[in-house]
Amino acid sequence: MDPTDALRPSLEQAREAWTRLVDADAEQVARVREPEPEDDFYAPVAGTFRPGQPTAAELEVLVSLAEPDDRWLDIGAGGGRFALPLARGVREVIAIEPSPAMRAVLGEGVAEAGVTNLSVHAARWPVEGWTEQGDVALAAHCLYDNREPIPFLEAMERHARRLCVVSLAAFPRGVQFAALFEEIHGEAFQPLPALREFVALLGALGRPYEVRRVWAGPAAGPIDPRQAQAFVRRMLWLRPGSEKDRRMCELVDESWGGPDGVLLPLGPREVGIVSWPTPGG
16 A cells, blocks of 8 residues: 555545445444344433533533534434533534434433423434534534445535534444453454544545544443443343353453452543534535
8 A cells, every 4th residue: 555545545545444444343243243133222321321421521622612603413412411511502402313212311301401492303314305504513423333424424514504523532432342352252353433534534525624632531430240241241242141241241350350349441531523614614
């Protein structure tokens, strides 16, 4: 490979590389997954996507990008971890979320907060026939496994008058458990694209972007062994009680267990908030 291609990929090279990573992850999950796929992948964990301390550092950056008269599109809004606090400082927030479990959590948050300037739409972006325009389009942590990111981004730009914002972790889900994944499944872990790959893609698109980096989330502390096992089980796509699952539980205890519980290799993670002006914005 020409070194220039690696450092300054063409749009087609960046797009193909992104899609290869997403496809490799999907193929691996299909091979190793023990439980049947759920109708709503986020149903078991939707409650963890409420507003709270883990997102405080990211939210501070988003608030700095907001203007009081803004209308924000929150794409993949989840349980409202950004939509709800943003609604307190802007004119309107339009939340777009495909997961029924996430929408239920978000709806509860809207009712509890008593906000009247936040609407929720059951849809997956990009939405065919979408007509709502915003000043800012936000997509936080919802691009990692999207194999066609360019139509997603172009739709954001079409529906944002001023700014597009994408938030991604420096490293994708599960990478902290790559060695354990290989030990359990007998093959190397296939990571999804994350912040670095997104910046390369956006650069190949020729967008004049800005990246603000923060450390998000609380310091790691010991947790109950069963809670730790459930978390890792989800990361490794295991079925409770299977042979692989029993081996995972043993290794989690050996590697991270202690007198006060299990200290998983988590803790604060580096997150990049990438923003760029929309064409003509």
